[in-house]
Amino acid sequence: MGAFDFGAITRALPYLWDGMQLSLLLTGLSAAGSIVLGTILALMRLSGIKPLQWIGATWVNFFRSLPLLLVIFWFYFLVPLIAQRQVDAFQSALVGFVLFEAAYYCEIMRSGIQSISRGQAWAGYALGLRYSQTMRFIVLPQAFRNMLPVLLTQTIILFQDTSLVFVVGLADFMTSAVTVAQRDGRLMELYIFAAAVYFLMCYGASLYVKFLQKKMHQ
């Protein structure tokens, strides 16, 4: 192996950057999609309408009982079957992430919605707003804001979890690091570098979450 070779990292940077872009894109799209889906599921769980409540609860319990890795595999094979055509690995991974993560975001949004007093919704209805308008303009913006730190924390976890797309051959940041490490025989350099990057990004983001929380409780 020899001495620690920084050159091995710098030479691989453009390639690793491509991987990071894929990781970030997957994280961003998955988070956006699963927050929307999770919010819909949360509204279903809180709707007081039995069949909708059942669907929401089942969804959450189902996906929270499965390993994410299995879900990614599953959609890698399932999505092309359902779509009846070739689907690239990124799209099928995205679908898997959205459906899976929605279960977690659902529970976050549910407690966020429940944290808003009934009086707020009453005030909306009393002004003549419909249910959907009351949710959209009054309850959800407040729920979202109250839950922002928790939503971000979940998104940090999601970012780490995107490294699992390794198994379907997507060149995310982690996979790119592994590829370079094996190609160049520079395992130590690349794995330490990857760990440092994940640590700095996630730790930095979690500090930001702490800062947000402090600011909100002022």
Place this chain on the structure above:
Amino acid sequence: MIEIQHVNKWFGPFQVLKDCTSRVEKGEVVVICGPSGSGKSTLIKCVNGLEPFQEGIITVNGISVGDKATNLPKLRSHIGMVFQNFELFPHKTAAENIALAQLKVLGRSEDEARARGKLLLDRVGLGEMGHKYPSELSGGQQQRVAIARALAMDPIAMLFDEPTSALDPEMINEVLDVMQELARDGMTMMVVTHEMGFARRVADRVIFMDEGEIVEDATKDEFFGTPRSERAQQFLSKILHH
């Protein structure tokens, strides 16, 4: 204008409203009082359909609140409501609070809604406060914004649920003054309050509730002169001597 006929309501096995019957004429101010838990809030929430009731009929301007075919959002947009805890939307400024339903329910333009909001903020003495968030306003100011928000819908009647009971004593009057002025302008009002001074000055009639029943429904003079029921007498002596 508002007609309440034999309304019964249960929360599970617990009966909150028992055969409540009353009516409020156009331009009339009716004060509702009674001990805590007697069903006052529930009754006025039934009037605009925020609480469903199982039996009886409530009509507002001839429209039945309990009827499944009634367009409740539309009906509610004509009935202003003011809450004990103000219930301003904390993520919106005072002006945005007043504009929201004008835009989304009445379909007014931004300019119209803003102009109307400004006018009403002036009317409640808060002309310069439109850009402030609720958290930057005192309780009394928040409640006045809430009244302006309700008035912006050009309501045919206003419902108040203990509008001053969450306020520091020194802020009560600024809110009561706005309400008194509204009454003077001929607004139809149902007001749940324990402010007997306000009732004496402003009310046409007083309803006294106890344990879900309307025990007394009398003109102001009758009520403060010689209430017929013992329960109302007890309540009055308690509330006036503390």
